[in-house]
Amino acid sequence: MTLFPLIEAPAEEAGQSSAVLPLYREIAWDFEQDRPIWKNGAPQWVTGAQAVATWVWNTLHYVRASLDLFSWSWGNELQALTGRPFSQAVKESEAARYIRDCLVVNPYITDVQQVSVGFSGSTLSIRCAVQTIYGEVSVDVPEI
Template structure:
């Protein structure tokens, strides 16, 4: 019990240090992993975080049991909704930020641009990682 109960003491727990982020290199054009000599090519740092971001934006959230409920994007919930274009863009921006900020290596999402043209959704944004800034176009 404290004399001032509304003031909480500072936590003495150390923030866990994140290791070097690793991911399999991805061919974004053909949507397949990259192999060399029969083994997957491993990338690290901001390129690896970029691969993770691209893959999670392409994965519908809550659909596949193999992924946690934190992985994926809820963009599909906008399909068929009678929302205005402004509301769709606002919700899409929120979904993108929620999707990407679940990764502890991503500290910010900026300059989100969402374009709906007929049946195609185009997303571009700038992701601040612990390794530097990355541009994403999906």
């Protein structure tokens, strides 16, 4: 169904899209310094599994809906655990669920496994294995 019934939607918009996704491309990221990598005044690009890993890193560091610039489907809701009177086990379980929920919206990610979270005061650390269409990517976020 379209807004203008006299104009037919292209086949892809009509729900007949192909299952083939284009090669995923993202700005290269320095995970230790948490910033993009530049060379000769231009950002460096990565593709495939490394690009998906960069997307995962940035998604885990962005609070969902904190800026109008990004859609609701990008970012996480881990800040919702702040100040809640949950037990440590419940916080860790909920954090793992929030992590899975925010990552599986990416069509290049097929599964999120082995999620382990740790709280140290107000700092959260995350480790997980992300299954992508390019293979497995290990993600280690020492502090959020």
